Amino acid sequence: MIIKSFEKQLLVSVGSKDISSRLSLDGIPCSHKIFDYSDISDTEYYRSLICHLKEIVTFERGSEAVTVRVEGLDESKCYGFLLSAVWLLKFFIQTNFTGPSVELDDGCLEFLQEVDELKSEMVLDGEDIQENVRHPATLLIVKELLNVVPVEMIPSVTWWKMRCDFLHETILEEKSNVLWPQIKSYEDILRQQLLSTVEDKILGALFCLEMAQMYLFHYEVTTAKDLVSYASTLTGINVSLAGALGKRTKYQQNELAQLIVQVTSVDLSSDDGCSFSLLDGELPRNIPLNDDTRLNKIHLSNATPAESLSPIQQIILLNFYFVRKSFQAQDDVTRTECEAFLTALLDSPQVWVVQFVSLLHRSVLEKSHTRTVERSLEQLEVLKENLKVPSPPLHQRLPFFFTSYMPPWFKVESVLAEIYKSLGSINSALDVYLRLSLWESAIDCYNTLQLRHKAEEIIRKELEKGETVKLWCLLGDATDNTEFYEKAWLLSNGKSSRTQRQWGYFHFHRKQYVEAVEHLEKAVSLNPLEYPAWMRLAFAAMQVENWELCAKAYRHSCILDSDNFESWNNLSNAYLKLGDKLRAMKVLIEATKCDYNIWQVWDNLLVVATDCRAFEEVIRSYERLLDLKDKHTDPEVLGVLTKFICENLEDSKSEGCIKYLKPALKLFGRLTANVTTNGTIWKLYSDLLATQDNFESGVTGAEVLHRSVDCSQKSIRCLMQDPKWDKIADSIKLVVEYSLNVADRTLEFSKKYSDSSSVANFKTTAIFTISRVIASIKKRKSELITETDAYDSHIEELENKLQELKTN
Structure with missing residues (x-):
């Protein structure tokens, strides 16, 4: 081009x-x-x-x-x-x-x-x-x-x-x-x-940043993130978060780690197309924080004079901020990261739109905190007036406008009203909303003031001036009367997605999910770009167990916002309900990419991967669960994994599962280091080690089987630590099973490695353990009058095995 x-x-x-x-x-x-x-x-x-x-x-x-x-x-x-x-x-x-x-x-x-x-x-x-x-x-x-x-x-x-x-x-x-x-x-x-040849890196970067704004507008955050990253690559600009020691308050004695943003870049040509005249003292004024405790800005201990960011660096940094803000959940960590980005931008004031948008977003961040809300309010007043004053002229305000996500003037004023509302000044907020004809927000204010009838009055007055689809919908919201949604639908000639969406929300909030599904499905068919409507449709479909529609809605939600792990998780559940376990597993893998630290998602993936016989994914999921919960136990999953390995059954790829033996042993070794009182896990570990012995020889084989016998003995000790094990039939049955396993492992070891010094100790321990079990079962039998046949069978099995231990 x-x-x-x-x-x-x-x-x-x-x-x-x-x-x-x-x-x-x-x-x-x-x-x-x-x-x-x-x-x-x-x-x-x-x-x-x-x-x-x-x-x-x-x-x-x-x-x-x-x-x-x-x-x-x-x-x-x-x-x-x-x-x-x-x-x-x-x-x-x-x-x-x-x-x-x-x-x-x-x-x-x-x-x-x-x-x-x-x-x-x-x-x-x-x-x-x-x-x-x-x-x-x-x-x-x-x-x-x-x-x-x-x-x-x-x-x-x-x-x-x-x-x-x-x-x-x-x-x-x-x-x-x-x-x-x-x-x-x-x-x-x-x-x-x-971008095919990238002859002009600046133009290529600006194109990527503009498209990122558009994708963010349509909730496609991942695509926007990729575009911003590519823009930074084109221009050689690297943006990263780092830590530095510093003080945040005036009376702070010790320096603590503070989050900062670092920007580095290669030198671009001086004729990069961005060398327009910059402002000198006419940028939107940055209101200082006049607080008796907090510093106006973080004071870093090893602060060196920061190099002023160039215009292209500033606009790329601003877009990294937008992505970070949209990409992550709105919690304290994200807030701190966003503050770091905005601080870096405001430390290098050069571009009018960057300064304006940065101050606006800082005001939004600060509106919910008592020490900063006053500055937030004052700053927004300044920004509001800045849009009216003649200085600076237009040509100094326009550069990078299309990459700044600058809102229109009335949205700036609506943010000011939000701050009034957060401070409890509902009437001041209401005045702004009424002046701007922001009827939805005005209705909320009237509801807060318990003047809901006023909302209806004012909307009816507007309808007298002229009927619109939006006003009829708002009247439905204000009166909880679905007849007005129907009027809006007729007025739009069946084309208004807003009408069906608001109608669906009406039923959704009342948990009338069948009706909500009907209207929300129409809404998204008319306008498939509304992410909130897809999410509510998916949830409502889940409640009425319409799993095909639920899967479709969550699938579309994931397309619009591929970084919402909850959507992926729920989509997986829908696929499971439809019997499609393989797709459910793939969806859960995507969910873990969105948030690597949600243990519930990993737990779901563990179970689904087990059902799919995807044991590589099973082991990976269990390892991650141990990272997040060092004592996580799931004996059923571990039992399936052990069975498939020990019997060398086929996995999802029709391959023998013996190939998973070594990673499984590593997993059990890590698990038993933290979980030492679970008899089932010790028994499964013993089985795996015995299986490994079949593939080892010499000294290594003896060591492996030695560990297998040791684990089997630990398994029975764990079960017998329960003082009531001999009072419950199922527990007795399990103890007998584990006792026989101890005997078998001991006999196997004594036959294969009879010259080992450990044989005598293992036999002595096994004989002593089995004798205790027989004595306990006989005592329990003597206490019962009926149903003693099962106990006779247990005693016979154990006595035969005991005799075998003594004679071999």
Whole structure:
């Protein structure tokens, strides 16, 4: 993919003013008056751009809402259309994401109002545009301008189309099953062009980071992680967590280990396409932590002046943070790791969007802690105002926007409302939610204030202004009346996944799982990108024992989030219920990859692998269980493993199981070092050692069988340590079995290695043990009046074996 220098700068900086004014330096003629703006403000340029668009754009209701007039398309006009599209896209980003606010004259506003009438054309599959989005239909014009430009003439236009579609999807009420496949088709084209040869590492890295944002948006965390890792590889940047001694509080005496992030990289060319002008003192202000105990930042004992991170290092580090945050469970460990990433980013303030997003995420992290919640609140107030002030100008806010996951302005304010809510200021939070028309959150506030009727009133007022699918669904949520879900469904002409999902959730929360399955199944068929809906469908299907649907739902959940071990574990259970043990085992193996430290998953894998005769996996699972629980015992599994090895039965690969003898002996050796009182385990260990003797000779064989006899004696001692063993019929039977095993092992040893000095000791111990058992059984028999035949049989067997020991 051959991208000219100017195109690369346009992609990286999203069209700063100095880029377009240098077009002639790249040998590209630029005769259009609208591109001669080196000495005018952004607002004046927008006016010129809109005047130009009035001349070439017409609007029609119908399938083609926007038409661009094209006459004599040449290279100059192609670049003109591209820059027009980019600048209009900048206008959309400025008004909805980065700020500052734009003031336009009446003529421009009339044009934008005419464009806004096309908002309904942006509705996809019944999913409307979020209410707070400003001038959303400008994206329709951007798309048409980009469609005019031939890919053969300007290859980077595909990238801009992908960006535009993703922005469109982010402003919809729900994820789009129409736009996401289109975005992935653009990805395939760009991946082939950018990553097949990787001629430009910076562009390749930026492409990977942008795609990572999109995959994270769709819950595909593993794919996002791989893309971020590849971006760091392309640029030679290595990000790792490390420990360092330091102090976190003002009165701390001893230095403790603190988590830090280390960033190292190879030197990139100075002309890497990211050498745009950086801010000097105009970044979003980082509010200090004025706490009487905690330091503003961790003080490290061997702190050396850290090198300032370059812009590309910062944006890669920010994306590592996003992946880390999404990849792991939200616990104290993850929180500490996220804090380390954000601290590293805020220590090197350079890029406006990185600073803004880092401060926003730090505020979210700090909102739940008493010592930091005050700063969190103050910081968000500053960020909110920063979107309104004119400084810094737009071209300093835009670089790396598409790799920053920056939320729109109304979501920033909603985070502020969440903090009000966490502080108990429900009314303040409610005011924000009502102003932003965030009705779901407003309903929650009314419920908390025990004013549920107010939620119904306000939604009905909104319905009087105009019926929407979302409002009818919200009315159903507020009143617990399913008739309103039905009205929403009819209004959407059977296309709204939101309606069926909310309807399903209504039944799900009331444990009406049959009804929940019916509606959630419809919801995911309309929009298969909603991960929470798949999870609830899977659980509901499990409750009603619809195992095929349960497996399908959990399988799709695992596709969307392949790092959720619970989904894999439950999918395995569904396969077991369907009788597919082999698939269940493979799924559990995937579950262990998601979280290596959950012993319950390893225990499930141990049992399933045993049923599948996959004994290599059985031994691996048991070894891992001993790592996690050093005294884990499962005699049934160990019994099956021992039987298959001792009898050399076939495993799942139709191969003899004797090949597992050595790893099994190693496992038993480790287990018996920790578990010394389980007679069954000692007996099984004895059997394995006796089997090994058949494959050894000379001194080694004698040693092995010696250990086998020793283990068999330990097994009977463990059973007889129970003072009530001779009072229970099953225990007596087991003691007799183990006693006979002791005698057999002793006789075998005495026959094979009669010259051994241990023979006499083994025989003496065996005779003494069996004599004790016979005496105990006879005593128990004398206490019984009936059912003594079994005891006679036991006594006879033991006395015969005792006589054999004495005569041989």
